[in-house]
Amino acid sequence: MGSPVLVPYASLIQVDRSLATPVYLQVVHQVINAIQRGYFSEGHKMPGSRRLAEILELHRNTVVASYAELEAQGWITIVPSSGTYVSATRSERPRKLGTPAALLSTYPPKPGFAYRRWAQLDDPFGQSHARLAFDDGLPDPRMSHLHHLSRLLHTNMRRRSNQGKLSPRSQRGRGYYQENLANFLNLTRGLHIAPSNMLITRSQELSIYIVAETLISAGDHVMVGNPSYFATNMILQKAGARIMAVPVDEGGIDVDAVRAFCERYPLRLLYVTPHHHYPTTVTLQASRRLALLELSAQYGFVILEDDYDYDFHYEGSPLLPMASADTQGMVVYVGTFGKSLASGFRSGFIVAPAPLINEMGKLLGIMDRYGDVLTELALGELIEDGEIHRYLKKATLQYRARRDHLATLLDQHLGGLVQYRKPAGGLAIWTRWSHAVNLMQLAKACAKRDLFLPLYLLYQSKTHCGIRLGYGSLSPDELTEAVGTLAEAAGQIMQG
Numbered sequence: 482m483g484s485p486v487l488v489p490y491a492s493l494i495q496v497d498r499s500l501a502t503p504v505y506l507q508v509v510h511q512v513i514n515a516i517q518r519g520y521f522s523e524g525h526k527m528p529g530s531r532r533l534a535e536i537l538e539l540h541r542n543t544v545v546a547s548y549a550e551l552e553a554q555g556w557i558t559i560v561p562s563s564g565t566y567v568s569a570t571r572s573e574r575p576r577k578l579g580t581p582a583a584l585l586s587t588y589p590p591k592p593g594f595a596y597r598r599w600a601q602l603d604d605p606f607g608q609s610h611a612r613l614a615f616d617d618g619l620p621d622p623r624m625s626h627l628h629h630l631s632r633l634l635h636t637n638m639r640r641r642s643n644q645g646k647l648s649p650r651s652q653r654g655r656g657y658y659q660e661n662l663a664n665f666l667n668l669t670r671g672l673h674i675a676p677s678n679m680l681i682t683r684s685q686e687l688s689i690y691i692v693a694e695t696l697i698s699a700g701d702h703v704m705v706g707n708p709s710y711f712a713t714n715m716i717l718q719k720a721g722a723r724i725m726a727v728p729v730d731e732g733g734i735d736v737d738a739v740r741a742f743c744e745r746y747p748l749r750l751l752y753v754t755p756h757h758h759y760p761t762t763v764t765l766q767a768s769r770r771l772a773l774l775e776l777s778a779q780y781g782f783v784i785l786e787d788d789y790d791y792d793f794h795y796e797g798s799p800l801l802p803m804a805s806a807d808t809q810g811m812v813v814y815v816g817t818f819g820k821s822l823a824s825g826f827r828s829g830f831i832v833a834p835a836p837l838i839n840e841m842g843k844l845l846g847i848m849d850r851y852g853d854v855l856t857e858l859a860l861g862e863l864i865e866d867g868e869i870h871r872y873l874k875k876a877t878l879q880y881r882a883r884r885d886h887l888a889t890l891l892d893q894h895l896g897g898l899v900q901y902r903k904p905a906g907g908l909a910i911w912t913r914w915s916h917a918v919n920l921m922q923l924a925k926a927c928a929k930r931d932l933f934l935p936l937y938l939l940y941q942s943k944t945h946c947g948i949r950l951g952y953g954s955l956s957p958d959e960l961t962e963a964v965g966t967l968a969e970a971a972g973q974i975m976q977g
Contacts, residue, residue: 733765
């Protein structure tokens with residue numbers, strides 16, 4: 482038996498043989514951890530390899546290998562015929578941190594320094610384990626072209642000609658997608674753009690973030706609809722914008738209110754979702770679109786046009802985006818390609834005059850230098866071979882049927898309590914409720930019945946009492962059950 486051990490090496494250095502990390506490296510890491518936390522100070526004499534092996538119940542060769550690695554990294558110094566000593570460290574005095582074993586086996590519960598707290602970016606989505614859930618208008622991943630998309634990914638990974646496109650220094654992979662996406666947008670949205678007018682991003686929200694960071698300074702007046710898309714509002718607030726809400730009626734943004742504001746104050750940016758206003762789904766009238774373009778040129782404010790669900794329309798041809806009629810370079814157009822696909826296969830984009838795209842590209846280059854070339858190659862091929870058009874045609878028929886089914890359910894179960902107008906497109910219906918209904922209580926009552934009604938869908942104020950109900954992600958049977966549950970919960974609220 483060896484002499485008593487005054488330092489609790491067995492508590493400070495604990496080996497877990499079930500881990501994939503080699504045992505000698507586990508010893509190395511935990512010795513370094515103990516040195517960094519002040520348990521082994523500079524000059525501390527470590528046990529000999531044989532003695533430490535006895536303490537830790539390890540083979541001596543394992544400890545020898547650990548000491549060799551620690552010496553190579555500069556944490557210890559092995560002095561022949563003298564012993565093994567901890568080398569100089571940044572921390573000269575050991576800290577009294579309580580029970581060593583407990584502290585070394587857990588990560589610090591909080592940072593030891595001050596940091597900025599993003600109050601305006603608190604998570605609005607919430608979490609739930611409910612079996613059914615409404616959202617704000619997402620597509621159904623079960624309808625996605627997953628088999629075809631996975632085949633495209635696999636094919637593009639194996640093509641020898643694509644190996645060069647995967648290099649971080651190559652722009653050929655992204656250029657292929659940009660060219661095809663530009664052609665797709667020109668064909669479907671009446672644009673006249675080249676790849677140089679486009680920036681590819683990971684998502685719609687990232688696109689808006691890049692635009693806000695590039696165009697908005699602290700204190701700038703920015704105008705949004707009342708109500709508006711909550712995520713965009715959060716991004717604009719984070720950029721330092723002073724957000725002004727403008728009324729929205731059945732014809733979209735109130736142009737007279739925009740004009741009146743511009744006559745009194747400088748307006749930097751107007752955010753609009755003209756195809757289907759978020760959350761109310763109304764379409765911005767053609768006359769108002771032209772009026773806003775004229776006001777933008779007259780007063781010099783940017784129009785940030787978000788076409789988040791342009792691909793879904795059910796009643797004739799949709800109005801073309803405002804960007805298609807912009808002749809003065811006042812519109813920055815953002816959207817999502819592949820909204821009908823599974824979320825991992827979508828990409829965001831920004832369309833603007835080339836000099837602005839170049840500046841925004843600098844920011845994107847720092848934030849997301851490499852992008853997702855494989856997915857972009859697959860999406861580019863989806864456009865080039867025409868498969869995206871065939872898929873959208875099929876998906877549109879199914880989503881239209883779900884819209885009609887939800888409208889029928891609302892009439893049957895909530896006809897006396899809810900008003901709505903069936904939208905001409907998109908994946909959600911805006912429902913207007915009696916102000917007698919407390920929507921927060923309604924959401925809680927739904928949760929008790931295994932239906933999640935996220936708080937970001939609820940709009941309750943002096944002027945609004947509405948819920949945006951997405952129908953795209955729910956099957957007809959799921960919609961039937963969800964609306965039945967919603968009606969049952971609403972009945973309970975009204976009776977109580």
